[in-house]
Amino acid sequence: xxxxxxxxxxxxxxxxxxxxxxxxxxxxxxxxxxxxxxxxxxxxxxxxxxxxxxxxxxxxxxxxxxxxxxxxx
Numbered sequence: 058x059x060x061x062x063x064x065x066x067x068x069x070x071x072x073x074x075x076x077x078x079x080x081x082x083x084x085x086x087x088x089x090x091x092x093x094x095x096x097x098x099x100x101x102x103x104x105x106x107x108x109x110x111x112x113x114x115x116x117x118x119x120x121x122x123x124x125x126x127x128x129x130x
Contacts, residue, residue: 070077088096098105 085093
């Protein structure tokens with residue numbers, strides 16, 4: 058049953074991928090920047106916070122390393 062279902066879903070997705078892509082593109086184009094940002098935050102809020110925190114830490118460490126190397130040489 059799983060094999061058959063996988064085959065059918067795959068064939069359906071391949072057959073209708075252009076229409077699905079057009080529908081997604083049309084929907085996203087209608088959003089303004091604030092709405093898009095809100096929707097992304099709702100879907101990926103925790104992940105974005107993790108990325109922001111890591112970016113801050115890595116950027117801070119890189120800045121300290123560059124500062125340290127600049128003053129050593």
